[in-house]
Amino acid sequence: MTPSAIILIVLGLAAIGYVLGRQRALKTAQREGVKLHSLSGYHGQSVALFIAVPALFLLAAWLFLQPVLIESSVSGRIPQSAIPEGGARSLVMFDVRRIAEGLNQIVAGGDVSENDLADMRADVTDVRARLAEVGVALGSDVSPIVLQTAKEYRATDLTASFVRNIAVLVVALGFGAWALARIRPGLRARNISETFIKALLMGSSLVAILTTVGIVGSLLFESISFFNMYPAKEFFLSTTWNPQFRGGSELGILPLLWGTLYVSFVALALAVPLGLMIAIYLAEYAGSRLRSYAKPAIEVLAGIPTIVYGLFALITVGPFLRDWIAQPLGLGSSSSSVMTAGLVMGIMLIPFISSLSDDIINSVPQAMRDGSYGLGATKSETIKQVILPAALPGIVGAFLLAASRAIGETMIVVMGAGASAQLDLNPFEAMTTITVKIVSQLTGDTEFASPETLVAFALGLTLFVFTLGLNILALYIVRKYREQYE
Amino acid sequence: MTEAATEMAVDTAIKESAIKMRGTDVSVFYGEKQALFDVNLDVARNSVTALIGPSGCGKSTFLRCLNRMNDTIDICRVTGEITLEGENIYDPKIDVVELRARVGMVFQKPNPFPKSIYENVAYGPRIHGLTNSRAELDEIVESSLRKAAIWEEVKDRLHEPGTGLSGGQQQRLCIARAIAVSPEVILMDEPCSALDPIATAKVEELIDELRGNFTIVIVTHSMQQAARVSQRTAMFHLGKLVEEGVTDKMFTNPETKLTQDYITGRFG
Ligand SMILES: Nc1ncnc2c1ncn2[C@@H]1O[C@H](COP(=O)(O)OP(=O)(O)OP(=O)(O)O)[C@@H](O)[C@H]1O
Ligand SMILES: [Mg+2]
DSSP states (O other): OOHHHHHHHHHHHHHHHHHHHHHHHHHHHHHHTOOOSSOHHHHHHHHHHHHHHHHHHHHHHHHHHHHHHHHHHHHTTSOGGGSOTTOOHHHHHHHHHHHHHHHHHHHHHSSSOHHHHHHOOTTTSOHHHHHHHTTOOOSSOOOHHHHHHHHHHHHHHHHHHHHHHHHHHHHHHHHHHHHHHTOOTTOOHHHHHHHHHHHHHHHHHHHHHHHHHHHHHHHHHHHHHHHHHSOHHHHHHOOOEEOOTTSOOEEOSHHHHHHHHHHHHHHHHHHHHHHHHHHHIIIIISOHHHHHHHHHHHHHHHHSOHHHHHHHIIIIIHHHHIIIIITTTTSOOOSSOHHHHHHHHHHHHHHHHHHHHHHHHHTSOHHHHHHHHHTTOOHHHHIIIIIHHHHHHHHHHHHHHHHHHHHHOOHHHHHHHOSOOOOOSOTTSOOOOHHHHHHHHHSSSSOTTSHHHHHHHHHHHHHHHHHHHHHHHHHHHHHHHHHHHO | OOHHHHHHHHHHSOOGGGEEEEEEEEEEEETTEEEEEEEEEEEETTSEEEEEOSTTSSHHHHHHHTTTGGGGSTTEEEEEEEEETTEETTSTTSOHHHHHHHEEEEOSSOOOOSSBHHHHHHHHHHHTTOOSSHHHHHHHHHHHHHHTTOHHHHTTOTTSBGGGSOHHHHHHHHHHHHHTTOOSEEEEESTTTTSOHHHHHHHHHHHHHHTTTSEEEEEOSOHHHHHHHOSEEEEEETTEEEEEEEHHHHHHSOSSHHHHHHHTTSOO
């Protein structure tokens, strides 16, 4: 039985449990002539929850642990002699797993019985050809020991799955029976399902938190192994970025950090004033008709994939800036430049800023506006002196959010600013950012355990710390000023 | 009309020269819906006029016509004529911003700006350029706060946020803010509805003092308040002006049954 079949069975049991729980609750109440504490539906629900939740939880845990446990026990049984020169145990185990899978398919195909399979011997049957028939292609012939191990792997797996199915069903029925048996009119089934639901919601948020912890943990782990191979001082303070395939690379983050900040600065310098003015216009001046068309139209900008912006930078903006500004002014002849990427990224960020700020300005109470108009202030005086100060914390929040977006952007930078790491003040020079280099270091041909690859994790961690810092700052500012303005 | 009634009418009407504002056939529409029907009401100079009537009868609507605050509502349309010192305020030549500086407004819920107490009061004089120096501004701020009877309470904390004051203090701050631009008329929409009896008493006392320099129009749901602070009262019902006249007479001897029932609390 596959896990999905088990899940269906458990859900079916839960449905039956629901009906039974309801009926039993109604019956006991009738017999004893008292009122139920909770509606009968809650009794049914709590029985269903007791059937489904522990059983499915067990199933999930089992599905996660079984391969790990079997793998470690079986792989210990492969003798050292079966491992080819220069190869690794894990590679042999990889073959074992695939052969076991193939054997499963052969049996499922129907023309080989379990007994025949037990007799199958690598030196008699052409196992490789047989496996190829069911779609499992192997790089070399199968050695007897590997075949033997694969059979063992398969056998253990089958037994374990069988035990698993039984265990899940036992848990489902056991908890179900217990929950059903304890139904009394006075049972607080309503509170029980409340507790379950709370636990369920808590579990979901836990998943998100654990994932974050896991991501940060792996970043940290790989970064530490990078700093074991490459001095941290060089990484943070060197002004050269020059990775080499054969070692001896110079991996200084400064040029990348500079590129990142420079591009983001240009982007924000364009997006923040424009976005803010759009927001003010939409919130305070535009009529409701215009607003209902203009706002979605601007938000379309946010829906454009960044690669399309990248194309726009590469094909239109880059050459335009080069031909009309950089070359006439003698500032360079590169079509990829900080300016190109920054401007295009700025356009991408406009809807971000305008949409958030618009909501924030709208949430400033009408009473503030009335107070100001009632004193004879004009619209722009009211906006400048009352609305913007009241909306400022929210606007700063929007600004910092846009800043972390800018810092993390990759596609537009690759296509707009190029990939050469440089420390330069001229905005018409090609430069590059941290994110771009993370991609190029990880997709290169170098070995994984080399500083050239692992540096990607250190870069990622730095970026993460940076944006995290920005977000915390945003939260802090928003909180601090909110108190003051309420 | 009997002779006695004619005499009464002459007695209760405002002298032509004492009219500060005059509404003639004022009708207001919110979209399709008509909220005021041909209201004719005069406001006497240096006196307090109270607008009373059951909820939704159009008191706020009429009040907001007097300084064109209704302009800020897109769907609102006003017909008829309203004059301030004989000048039609709905004339296209009129500068709304200037009008609102002459006819100030205090709202039902205190709405100080999220600025310091000082800045709240200085806001109006600043935008209208009423002062040339910091010292003059300081003086206006102080005298406005004094007139609003809140100076003693805030003089040591002028630079703390106005939002940190109690509700009653905030309302008096808003009155000070309105006074600071030296308006001719002050409109107050239920200024005491968010206040406790003590703060209410203070604001009422203040209104009585302010009458010397300003013309005041106040909306209130409290009959006692109308009787205590106003010289003239206007009663609205379902968007129509039911009765208007000297407060004392209206409260002792109302002309219509509707007013009598409302004043004595039998409906509304
Ligand atoms: N902004 C608006 N849009 C549409 N209709 C409105 C608006 N403001 C007021 N009205 C309508 O106009 C009528 C009069 O409202 P108004 O606020 O003047 O009443 P009010 O006498 O001040 O009542 P209250 O004593 O409850 O404050 C009501 O029927 C109300 O629904
Ligand atoms: Mg009102």
